[in-house]
Amino acid sequence: MTLSEFLMPTKEYTARRGPMDKIVLSSRVRLARNLFQLPFPAKAKKSVHLKILNEIKQAVQTIPDISSEGLIVSMDELSNNDKTVLVERHLISREHAKRGAGSGLAINKEENISLMINEEDHLRMQAIFPGSQVRNAWKKIDSIDTLLGKVLNYAFHPQYGYLTACPTNLGTGIRVSAMLHLPGLVLRDQINQIINAVNKIGLAVRGIYGEGSAALGNLFQASNQMTLGITEESIVSKLEKVINALIENEEEARRHLLAEKGQITLLNHIGRAYGILSNAYSIDSQEALNYLSLIRLGVDLGIFPHGDRSMVEELFLFIQKGHFQLFSKDSLSTPQQRDIARASLLREGILKFGTPRQVKTASSSEKGI
């Protein structure tokens, strides 16, 4: 299998489903590990990078998922666009995309396991699952960690736990996170209040472009802050509780929007998004993502006569720079050319959903609305 065949997303990829995936797009657990008595990547020479890369690559061969049908590469084997595609699929970090020889990547065919070699730490491994299933993601990556721990000599301190390049990861080296789609809370103007409440109990909720920036596409990431002096089990269960609370709040907000007489607020936002996406002749990826978020909400609530979720997932993925380039026959070298081509793709894609319309709900039919 060639690299571009590997990167080309399949129908199966955009059709993936998970528990509560109308609200929770994905659940991810990441572990940070380093090798005993070797300098962290930022302090290591090139020869040490290569030695570490080689050692971990060999260890990765013991993971059946990856050794049979997966991909193990050095970062210098990837083109810039390959790297952008991998970032857009949440398989590598933006930081790792900047690296070349001496750093590496391993992923399995289902793309739910990925290992970054010589990113900030010698090894960062993640399991990412569709929908709300942080516990399953944790079990998966924990099993990988156990396999690798048999062949790699991890830097582990009896008092501090796993040693990491940045002290914020010290101890368990775990980061548990979920990507949530919360347009209901945004439309009802309740999102900031919710974010503040969650932050107070020691977890972070951020717009996907990080703290302080507006949430792009109504997408938010909830994650743990602490990694030291607390068990993995308690981190996972604390995050599960917060995710469930966010789901309940978002569902409540969506019920309110549906129950409003005429569903005006909902139809006004979704209708305008539909109108712009189906008629614009130039659109950048951020604006497109914001409107697609509302299309996704409309599909979830049954407001579109024909649209389904995998159609939305495809558009979400394909409008992004790297994927867009992957599918373009012509090379679209300027942002202007991409904005025009993206608008063309969206005009065609969005019309298939049909015009938004008011939906009957249990409460609206009871009230005879």
Add this chain to the structure above:
Amino acid sequence: MTLSEFLMPTKEYTARRGPMDKIVLSSRVRLARNLFQLPFPAKAKKSVHLKILNEIKQAVQTIPDISSEGLIVSMDELSNNDKTVLVERHLISREHAKRGAGSGLAINKEENISLMINEEDHLRMQAIFPGSQVRNAWKKIDSIDTLLGKVLNYAFHPQYGYLTACPTNLGTGIRVSAMLHLPGLVLRDQINQIINAVNKIGLAVRGIYGEGSAALGNLFQASNQMTLGITEESIVSKLEKVINALIENEEEARRHLLAEKGQITLLNHIGRAYGILSNAYSIDSQEALNYLSLIRLGVDLGIFPHGDRSMVEELFLFIQKGHFQLFSKDSLSTPQQRDIARASLLREGILKFGTPRQVKTASSSEKGI
């Protein structure tokens, strides 16, 4: 004929045409006159207002256009909504709409002559014609002025000319103006440069909400500033020249937008306006006016397969508060209710234009675009 029958706009009204009316919506000439030895309205007692109103009303009977099929009313005979409708049709000023007993109004059936009695001056009379024809408007109102001058004793000073309540109108008492639709110059970002150039030669060009504010619906008013020490003839011909220059500049801007490869800028703006108007569920009159401006441009340039100008004129008129209320069967008491009903009217109306599409132009077919 009842007042509401008089106010109800007819198909003939929205189908009116005039020279160059793709760019110049209307041309208007207004004259300010006062009666000899009577105090200006702001200084006069109620009894004096009534005396003046009565005297001018009788004089107006000598104008055949108005006495046969026109309307002569006291302002207290009009409801608030009637007054709003008259403002939206450019037949009275916002200031005059606030007046009651003691002030009056006379208009002819074609609605191209209107006389406000006891506004800022005892008498303000205007002729307003569709398209670019300030000279015809001037001839028309000059003939009315001549008729009235035979029966009314105007306050006229041999050195200063016609005396007016505000010194900015002293002398000729004339204001010549044209309402221009300049979306091409706005889209090409050339409008401020043009406005500055016109202002330098002693004429004013303003957004229709006045100086400093953004131009609503890409609509601009060009008018004379000086009224004293200059003949009516030279004011009219100076304004004619400026209007012609603005027309040329706007036409040039539209040609550029059409000649651009793929007409992307044009289609992007007009498409988005079409998408929003045909899918919004709540919209205020200002936002609607801004998008309708682009629909109007699209119709002028042949970008819509089915839309015609009188369809645009109707929507322009009907989305405004007073007209909207005139046509509503239900009383729409809150702005929110009006915004929802306006969006519904627009969704239905705009779809009749058909989806915007690229148009062939002489230059584009030459270049094989």
